[in-house]
Amino acid sequence: MTQRPHPTIIQGGMGIAVSSSQLAQEVSRAGHLGVISGTAIDSVVSRRLQDGDLDGSIRRALSHFPNQDVAQGVLDRYFIEGGKDPAKPYLDVPKLTLKPVQHAVDILVAASFVEVWLAKEGHDGVIGMNLLEKIQLCIPAQLFGAMLAGVDYILIGAGIPAQIPNLLNQLSLGKPVTMAVDVADSKTKHFISFDPGCIAGLSFPIKRPLFLAIVSSHALVAYLNKDEITKPDGYVIEGHVAGGHNAPPRNRKSKDDEGNPIYTEQDEADLVKVLNSGSPFWLAGGYATAAKLREAKSHGAQGIQVGSLFALADESGFTAALKQEVIDALTSENLTVKTDGSASPTGFPFKVAVLPNSLSDDKNYEKRNRICDLGYLRTPFERENGGVGYRCPSEPLKTYEFKKGNVDEAQHSQCLCNALMSNIGLGQLRPDGRTELPLITLGSDLAGPTTLAKLHPKGWRAMDVINFLLAD
Template sequence: MTTLSLTVPSSCPPLPRVIQGGMGMAVSSWRLASAVAHAGQLGLVSGTALDLVLARRLQNGDRDGAVRRALAAFPVPRFAQRVLARYFRPEGRSAGQPYAPVPRLALRQTRLAQELMVLGSFVEVWLAKEGHDGRVGINFLEKIQMAAPAAAYGSMLAGADYVVTGAGIPRDVPHLLDQLAEHEHVEFPVTVVGGSNHTVDFDPEALLGESLPAVSRPTFLAIVSAHALAEHLVREDRTRPDGFVVEGPPAGGHNAPPRGRLTLDEVGQPVFGPRDQADLSKVAALGLPFWIAGAQGSPEALVAAREAGAAGVQVGSLFALAAESGLDPVLRDDVLARLRDGTLDVRTEALTSPTGFPFKVAQLPGTLADVGLTAARPRLCDLGYLRTPVQKDDGKVAYRCPAEPVHMYERKGGDAADTVGRSCLCNSLAANVGLGQTRADGYVEPPLVTLGVDVAGASRLAERHAGAWTARDALDWLLGDEPAEGVTDLTAGRAVISS
């Protein structure tokens, strides 16, 4: 086993051996992250669309009062009160009533948009940290750049210990966290097709006022699929993370596409090969802690990861199916039944995601995995988290998504061929956690469930538990009697690690 020595105080706690994946939209809920953190490992909340999650929970009446309890703890009370006044419905929505909209992401953001993004992240992280001293982080998609400053700042106000970012190249996140820790005015770079030097601006003092509480910079982990990307990120202080999650193709959700020429198998899945596996020895040689993700949901995988020099593993599917996850119980029970009878089928879809990244989809009836339901869904893009900014000939910026109506996509300069096979992930992921939209005409948005393709570990847990297991059940099984030894936490400051 590779030995890692660190130049940080000995009082720091050990690094987690297990990082719970930051899955979907609120699948990695605050309840799940809290349970994992309470057990001594790293719990992550999903940072995707938490502005939407906050607004819809309030419209549903916030039955257990958790959202309002977190909002009451926000350091600027008037800030939280404005969002409560706009979205909270004490009796919830009436049957068939659509959710009120939230502002869509854009380069130039309204005050309401930034308030919702700050508060959404604050609420989720604050609730996950409530009542214990365990470590809680938040997981962001690099693709959703326009939300990054406000969402990251909200999580820091709540005391996030870690920020984890993948689905892209998160080169600008370390510097962003440095700036936000000082409450600085941020101009965060945003990729715009056909343009350059575009940013989204975020000014904490202008938004919240000058009397801001001190915040700590979270430890930053970059999710990478290749050792070359890890090597690239460590070259400069501005881009250097504090560690890595090295994710392989079997992981759920979005994956990096195969290197080289795209080849599909007989059912249309991308074919991955040896070039798509990171060289862990080269990652270890960089001297930063790393965790391995993708098909790591077993005790044997954890042992092997640590023998390879990793601090541990990141595990998704075991926790997505745990009782505390945000996944709709009906969907979870369907997945568990299929696990137990051996009929669960998870495929890597090359075209489903509007991002262009391969996306893992569980083949469940009543979801958008059913081609009939996909064909029957009206094409529209009303949430827009995965829209791409595009600079037009006149210099103005438009926003397009391959899942929107084809004529609209073409009008914004897109190729109609790119719209074939695309699904609206934003609406379906909201439906996965019981927050799907009901349209004015009665149409109800269907879900689309993502899991890792390797379900062997989940199948073994399903044999041990008659119903859904808890997060603690999953951790007890993964960790066994392995001693808590090895590397030291980085939350007290950046560390220098040598192998």
């Protein structure tokens, strides 16, 4: 099979479900790489089913899932005809663990399949799925679900994705896989395993997608390229102004008055070294104008990965109200995006847009009762008795302390799982009648978004972004 030329524009994977199947499909139809976010997609699909799957798209995708018993199991558990009672909370999917129950695996596989299938529906453009390496426990099952829908690219950052190429090789052959996972406070190695045979009735091989590692340094390119078993098919080189999570600065001690990280020139990747590695690469983080695309190409890049501009497009998963709030702030040049060193439970710096009705406002943050009920960012840790527990810095501080978590570092931790579900209109309802509040992430280089906001103050479509980026 001949390999298609790589795309010029990658629409970045943005969780949770900001990079929706609709957004990815539009970008792909235009001849570029549309990427869906796989992060927490099991929760997204299960909540949409509980909201009645009003356009029928999830059920349509599930009807193409290669094992209809599994598809029916997902529907039986989550689908509510006409939608759930709005006064009732959503039923959660099971939390990820080292040894998950089968229906937790089924919904991970099926939901990844659904989102990729919908993004690919009705055209033959290329589609990718983005995951975070930090959320290790879901990776094998989600890769497999996406592969069952014929995903063309996998893109993974927020960690060192050295195990992914081999996982993709094995899964495409239908072989059981194991993946080493980080367990804090443990001296022994821990693994998760996944057997494609858990979805009965499949035949192999299936297509092995290309893998792009999202990294911030040339050193990581050299490290991953050293061995065929860890070498990806290309790289997205993401700078520290990018939206979402950022790699910490090399000098972890350099912080501003608010304790947030300060980046310097030594945090910039050496693009000559990246080019000399021979691997194709794309640049990301503030590469959001036609001039920046030309600049990227002058460095030998295939093109660019763009996040924020697409996050604000009509087809993205953010609610329409949030998008308009951000666009209004951009138009009036009144938007602040900070690099928050303590917001994300992952410990990575995280970009936060300062918006009054969100958790970026300390008053709203203080009012929220801490709870960890989705648990994607929990870290496995070894208990004194040798068993494995799970902890998250945004859970109640007493619980976190009991689990030997560092409470000082957890003081300002945000529950990204619940906030990011709220960003896309799927916020959980709490017993006191409140619905979880949003927390918006966006890149801090606002040149491209501000220009586009002034051209389209009432919003724009994905196609407008592409035309803007490809303008002469």
